[in-house]
Amino acid sequence: MAGAPTIASVFAQRVVIGVGDMAVSNNAQVTLSTYALGSCIGVVAYDPVVRVGGILHLMLPDSNISPDKAATQPAMFANTGLPLFFRALTGLKADRSRIRIFVTGGACVLNSQDNFKIGERNTKATLDFLAANGLRARQIVTGGTTNRTVHLSIQTGDLTLKTPEGNDAISLAA
Secondary structure (H helix, E strand, O other): OOOOOOHHHHHOEEEEOOOOEEEEEOOOOEEEEEEEEOOOEEEEEEEOOOOEEEEEEEOEOOHHHOHHHHHHOHHHEHHHHHHHHHHHHHHOOOOOOOOEEEEEEOOOOOOOOOOOOHHHHHHHHHHHHHHHOOOOEEEEEEOOOOOEEEEEEOOOOEEEEEEOOEEEEEEOOO
């Protein structure tokens, strides 16, 4: 019947990752999404063999400014969120040697000059962590002045990067 929903679409789930949060999944019916990455960084990771993926939406580079906040919301900071994120992925049987990583955000979306350079510092902290842990991003789309939204399909490893200028489709499965 034309227009009838498929069984898969009836059970499909969207999980929204807020600022300073993360989610990982091995459920093929899940699409992970995070919205409006400005100076924040979105780290997307996917293991195509076991179909495990996740998104981390980190806000600040270093938890030393608020150890109490880091204790209750570690995903908010690069230095506490990134280790937690990769442990969660490996907890779902993702293999670090197969994980494909996409990094985005780190923009300066304020109309005035960003004296604190949070976007740049977030990008540097993220890329430094990846390098120090033998991980490499397949693609990095950071900086500039536009916000970004990302969606990851756990079933396919397809990533959609949305900006005010348009959408890009990226495969983390290939």
